[in-house]
Amino acid sequence: MGEQFKNITLDNLDSEHLCCAIADKKHQCGVTTKKSWMKDRIDEGHIFRKLDAKGKVFIEYAPLETAWVPVNGDNFLYIYCLWVSGSFKGKGYAKELLEYCIADAKEQGKSGICVLSSKKKKPFLMEKGFMKKYGFVVADNIEEYELLSLSFDGTKPAFPDSLRQRKIENNILTIYYGMQCPYIPNCIEQVRNYCENNDIPLELIAIDSLEKAKSLPCIFNNWAVFYNGKFETVHLLNEGYLKKLLGV
Template sequence: MDFINITLDNIEEEHLCCAISDKKHQQGVFDKKEWLIKRFQESHVFRKLNTKGKVFIEYAPLEKAWVPVIGDNYLYIYCLWVSGKFKGMGYGKALLEYSIADAKAQNKSGLCVITSKKKTPFLSDKRFLLKYGFKMVDSIDENYELLALSFDGSNPSFADKARKQTIESNNLTIYYGLQCPYIPNCIEEVKNYCRDNHITLDLVKIDTLEKAKNVPGVFNNWAVFYNRRFVTVHLLNEGYLKKMID
């Protein structure tokens, strides 16, 4: 299988898999590449199939991962995605096994990932991970779970602030980072919808590791709150937002 890792040497000419065909996401691709360039010095890994397709895994040392998860000596998986015609060909297995081998080579304590009891868009599939020995080690509410593959018996956990799942404001509030290239366009769609429908919108940009570790809810790169309560990690467009508000 022909996989490559995106590095400082090839990032300008390589595509980012999940946003390779839609022009409306080109700003997001630019922002994501700028974000990645800064993360590479922190041992961040973006590995993909060397073809024009959505087949990749992205992970980083948990201590440097922009998520409200804490633990020692773990790798955190942001995203594992195999899409469309590439499904069923063993690519997901190969990518996950690569990350596991990498963790062992670095003498890590294990790997972890945020997922959900019920399959949720923009989170990795729990059922697939369980096949490789991942186990639930923490949870928030009835749906969101932290899975870990531990090599030494230690386990990571959600940060205490993530368990709040509430904020002080009733306004539609979105915490967002630039780790996902879909986010800038989602922000524009949400802004337009809220302007046209007279909805007060608060945007909280997560632009430091410290902010990411202290988001008051589940967060992989996006978290939506409304009427003080956490609602979803689902990226919003106008259609999904209308349904949520209604």
């Protein structure tokens, strides 16, 4: 199956689709934004590997040192996303993609691989049961969120202590967001419109540098939500989920 996959490079980035938002017109702005973000990441070792087909089948990972997440560790790869959907499920594609990442990590002499997950399955996070089959174990956790790790040398990554408080001084709805995911611009638009139309105070904080990402006060893959000063979720918010969060 290996010949059916391809990596996004600087040479093909503009012409290749990013399969996570392949068919939805409302997310095309997000695709453009993500491609712009990726242009500066590829030379850092950022990998986006996908099935050469019109479908959502891909893995995306980067060296932990340059991954836009608040995770500490030396010489690890960090997996942002591994996604196989629809009719492509059950064909071994997720296995092939993860095994590619593992082989790549070993070839680069990495200490291991890590990924954000949770005790119970959550949208937008890696499924723990699948990763356990390949030797991933819990390296660290903050309440329901878990940092899974496959270590080759016994070392392990960890969440910074600054994440454990899960609080900020601001009590209004506060969202930290990056541009690594093409769904985010539309989510921001829905949240902003709903809050403006219903007089709900909102603060949007763009994570637009590696330094900001590494110094965040919360669990983060590309999105994080606080309400009443308390960390709530890394679940991307559309209008419906926002109403649920606000209890309206």
